[in-house]
Amino acid sequence: MAHRPRKTFILDTNVILHDPSCIHQFQENNIVIPLTVIEEMDHFKRGSQVINLNAREFARTLDSLTGNSIFNGGVSLGEGKGVVQIAIAKGLSAEIQEVFREDNPDHRILSVAYDLHKSSGNRKPVVLITKDVNMRMKAKALGVRAEDYTTDRVRSLDSLYSGKETVEEVDDNSISALYHAPYELPAEPLSRIHRFELIPNKYFILRNPSRSVLAYYDPVSRLLRKVDKTHVSGIKPRNAEQTFAADALTRASIPLVTLTGKAGTGKTLIALASAMAVRREYRQIFVARPLVPLSNKDMGYLPGDIESKLAPYMQPIWDNLKIIQNQYPEEDRQYQQIDQMVKEHKLVVEPLSYIRGRSLQKIFFIVDEAQNLTPHEIKTIITRAGDSVKMVITGDIYQIDHPYLDAESNGLSYLIDRFKGQPLYSHINLEKGERSELAELASNLL
Numbered sequence: 001m002a003h004r005p006r007k008t009f010i011l012d013t014n015v016i017l018h019d020p021s022c023i024h025q026f027q028e029n030n031i032v033i034p035l036t037v038i039e040e041m042d043h044f045k046r047g048s049q050v051i052n053l054n055a056r057e058f059a060r061t062l063d064s065l066t067g068n069s070i071f072n073g074g075v076s077l078g079e080g081k082g083v084v085q086i087a088i089a090k091g092l093s094a095e096i097q098e099v100f101r102e103d104n105p106d107h108r109i110l111s112v113a114y115d116l117h118k119s120s121g122n123r124k125p126v127v128l129i130t131k132d133v134n135m136r137m138k139a140k141a142l143g144v145r146a147e148d149y150t151t152d153r154v155r156s157l158d159s160l161y162s163g164k165e166t167v168e169e170v171d172d173n174s175i176s177a178l179y180h181a182p183y184e185l186p187a188e189p190l191s192r193i194h195r196f197e198l199i200p201n202k203y204f205i206l207r208n209p210s211r212s213v214l215a216y217y218d219p220v221s222r223l224l225r226k227v228d229k230t231h232v233s234g235i236k237p238r239n240a241e242q243t244f245a246a247d248a249l250t251r252a253s254i255p256l257v258t259l260t261g262k263a264g265t266g267k268t269l270i271a272l273a274s275a276m277a278v279r280r281e282y283r284q285i286f287v288a289r290p291l292v293p294l295s296n297k298d299m300g301y302l303p304g305d306i307e308s309k310l311a312p313y314m315q316p317i318w319d320n321l322k323i324i325q326n327q328y329p330e331e332d333r334q335y336q337q338i339d340q341m342v343k344e345h346k347l348v349v350e351p352l353s354y355i356r357g358r359s360l361q362k363i364f365f366i367v368d369e370a371q372n373l374t375p376h377e378i379k380t381i382i383t384r385a386g387d388s389v390k391m392v393i394t395g396d397i398y399q400i401d402h403p404y405l406d407a408e409s410n411g412l413s414y415l416i417d418r419f420k421g422q423p424l425y426s427h428i429n430l431e432k433g434e435r436s437e438l439a440e441l442a443s444n445l446l
Helices: 013-018 035-044 050-063 094-100 105-120 133-141 172-179 187-194 240-250 267-277 306-325 333-343 375-382 411-419 437-445
Strands: 008-011 030-034 083-087 126-129 145-147 164-167 184-186 203-207 212-218 223-226 256-261 284-289 347-351 363-367 390-395 425-430
Touching: 008 013, 008 105, 013 035, 013 050, 030 035, 030 105, 035 050, 035 083, 035 105, 050 375, 094 105, 105 126, 105 133, 126 133, 133 145, 164 240, 172 184, 172 203, 172 212, 172 223, 184 187, 187 223, 203 240, 212 240, 240 256, 240 267, 240 425, 256 267, 256 411, 267 284, 267 306, 267 363, 267 390, 284 306, 306 333, 306 347, 333 347, 375 390, 375 411, 390 411, 411 425
Parallel strands: 008 030, 008 126, 030 083, 126 145, 164 203, 256 390, 256 425, 284 347, 284 363, 363 390
Antiparallel strands: 184 223, 203 212, 212 223
16 A cells, blocks of 8 residues: 655744644645744744743744754654754845845745745645645645644534533423422433433523423532522523523532623623632632734734833723622721722632743643733633632633634633543633623624
8 A cells, every 4th residue: 555645844933823733733744834934933032922932932842853853854753753953045046035125034934835845846745734724725725735733723613612501302201300309310311311411511491382491410429500690799590591600610620611702791700700709719810811912913002101101902901890789888897898809819800821930830821812822821710720720711712813823723721622522621602792782783794
């Protein structure tokens, strides 16, 4: 049987910054890194943002493959893997100069890809891997095959786990059992009758024409257990999804919870209110957001000191805390407690990059706007969780500000896809907007 020819993949800088372990994801195929990419990586190596950490991690990986051979034929990445090679280009090829004229890093990378494509004579496929759509279009215009980096993309958004299911025509006896002590019901007989999948910590609306009940599947006891509609820090869940979210967020047996949903569905508010409701179980509540400046510019271009630069990014979190605080009169102890927690650093709101070096022990940790994180960044955050940490990741996978991420490749979608079915994990997709009728209409139509 004939072996398929090995492909040659040329990596763009944005792929490496997206996933610093990317060179290990191409199986038996060969990898070429233009020297221009190394030069570009040098600009990112200083700083505390995740992108800077990724640049340094990749530099260390490449440094471990030392020797002149990385420039002359490449070095092996291990048994069953291809080789990685750094390509030195001597200026732009004539064809690139003729088409694009400007000498810049993108065009130098294109030049390496074009020269390899020409020299291969179509004997071995040459593919440029880049997360830049315009770069892919330029490559294709030159006849060079170009693809997105898809290793960490979810298979299909249509099948992305929602964390909940409505089951119709449930018999009255089953619903009644959940309304009476011990408020539980054997799950498997009902799942066989109604053909629903029993996934750990999955939530259900069980109903018939006359009544309904909310429940979740407990994977330890294999029972369906009733979910009560309870207030959290003065906030009353307004729909079944918010009720499910509050239950998962306040249940100590679930250390990882993800919440998705469009703007106005209450993701951040429910997460903060639930954190406040169980605050005595944790040493600190930490709320963080990734910084994704407009037009992909560094924050340094904004006027003012660091606090004034950060204020626009963190303000939505403070707005939600104010909503919780306003559930109580100003003279009430609960109202004053929020200010006291902020003053004593028991409630901390900071950019995500500021958590570097902090000990995540006995913390209720909320990561907001996580759709702007890469899968590698999500992994980095979760693998730092220590004992007694509750980690909550929220976001809207369709509202992404990151230039190289989309609904299928962002870290939040990747996390939901990979963690589905794990007993330590729960997910809820919030569907109904609760801000106002106008806000809901705008979210659906615009």
